[in-house]
Amino acid sequence: MTCSYLYTGHWWSLDKFPPATPLLFYKNGKPLFPLLNLRDGLEMVLKHMIAYIEKSVPVHALKLWRTQSPRHFHGGDWNQNGSCLFNNLLTDQQVETWFEPKNRGVNREVREINQIVKDALRGTSFQLFDVTHISEFRADAHPAIWLGRKDAHIMWGQDCLHWCLPGLPDTWVDILAAIILDMSNHKMSERHWK
Template sequence: MGRLGIVVGVKIIIIYFHLLQREAIAAEAIVNELLFHGRWVYDDSNNYPLYNSSDCPFLQDEFNCIANGRPDNFYLHYSWQPFSCNLPRFDGEDLLKRLKGKRMMFVGDSLSLNQWQSLTCMLHKAVPHAKYSLNRQGSLSTFTFPEYNVSLLLSRNVFLVDLISEEKGKVLKLNSIRDGVIWKEIDVLIFDTWHWWLHTGRKQPWDYIEDGKNTYRDMDRLVAYEKALETWATWVNLNVDPTKAVVFLQGVSPDHLNSSDWGDWSNKTCESETQPVADTKYLPTTTHPGEVILEKVLNTMSFKPVYLLKVTELSQLRKDGHPSVYGYGGRQGMDCTHWCLPGVPDTWNQLLYANVLQKSGMQICFSTSSTANNINLITIFNFTCIYFCSVISLSILFIYF
């Protein structure tokens, strides 16, 4: 009977740790939700922006709106304030120390470039005297801080799945990821894909779509997007060790091409917009269709957790944050898709930093309301119940066996 008691006791301990792990993941998810719901607050102190474009000599022209002649600077001074928490202040040197000896890679389209450039500028501002190197080789860019042995990489792959040139033309293969070879052994991965899925006509980069053994001229874009994300999810499940790597999936970054989206019926674009959307009633009443698919695919994954950076809602409010005519094309172009730097992607990276802090066990949701306090109390209560139930169960076993 003694051996039976030991076996049962071990099983109870294993169940106890699984329950604790599940509770920790659930608590983490709730805190993440709190961080992404809030409002933009104007801050004319020295706190914002987190850097100036002049502090960042490697900032690319298309994001450098001030250098391109943008006359207003209000957009530089808005900070994100969650309703129920205080977002941790970004500490670039602390992040570099936490990443010491590691590699962080952004994988995606030009919005990944936007975010990668933002983070390199934020870190350079934090340690302005630290040496750095910037190397671009094909679709891979590497920014390194040798003193900290930290590399920030950008891998351009707009669909996450393969786009292959064949004799018949360019084929988008929904079930294939060759680039995954360079994603392996990366410590922190941030994936992003959305905007290129909607391009048509000259901007459509493929001639055919291949799904399994079937080839099509075109197909429902949302269906293709979901199939590609399922392929990506399978790759992550099979190739990423959750004890060694952290995986983020960037939420959909919205554009502001039609002013009716924020209650202005004059059919304008984002040009001349100088303030965020003031009234949240103009936000869509339903979740962005791309975001719906992201969450659906994440819920099917065995790799737990992939952190979803839910930047869609907070970014939808920032109609003022785009280059418009102050991007790379100047007056010849209109960019209501990418973001000026400094700007909105800096907040995405603040949220990324908050998640890194949380992953290390630090409490990041410093309460500004009873909501976060209630969540903390519930979490403590659940942990306590699990602990004492396990202790009682083991005590009974020792008594009777």
């Protein structure tokens, strides 16, 4: 069995590059003008990348796209005094307030980007490996409050993107293993019935 694993993440945040400082996208080695906004640029990149992989990777290969893992800034973004000093799971209401794009929450970009990815993958042979929603509840699993000192976040800053507690990344691995085993078992049963 062959596995391909692709991921695009927080660098594609639709708010990260303001219109005054746009990214420059290239096609066939030449810059594209007029300049694309970040959303259109991401859609173009995904379209070309997915088409290349669909053409180049064997049909029987397992192609997974892991959705973005969320960050948990509260009270502002990373550069606006946001923090993630939480030691409890978020409630359903908190998750929707923080992540639902309609609510304009600080962490909404994860769902915005994931929707663009889901739209780009529609009709392809990629399987979505969605870790986002289960991870949105785990504001408590970032290193921010687990650095050994109560004032560690003041000394070293907030890390509301990476994960340090066991549990959540282990759950991702369990889901990934189940996907791989399911595909492997499916392929074995196909061979058995031929």
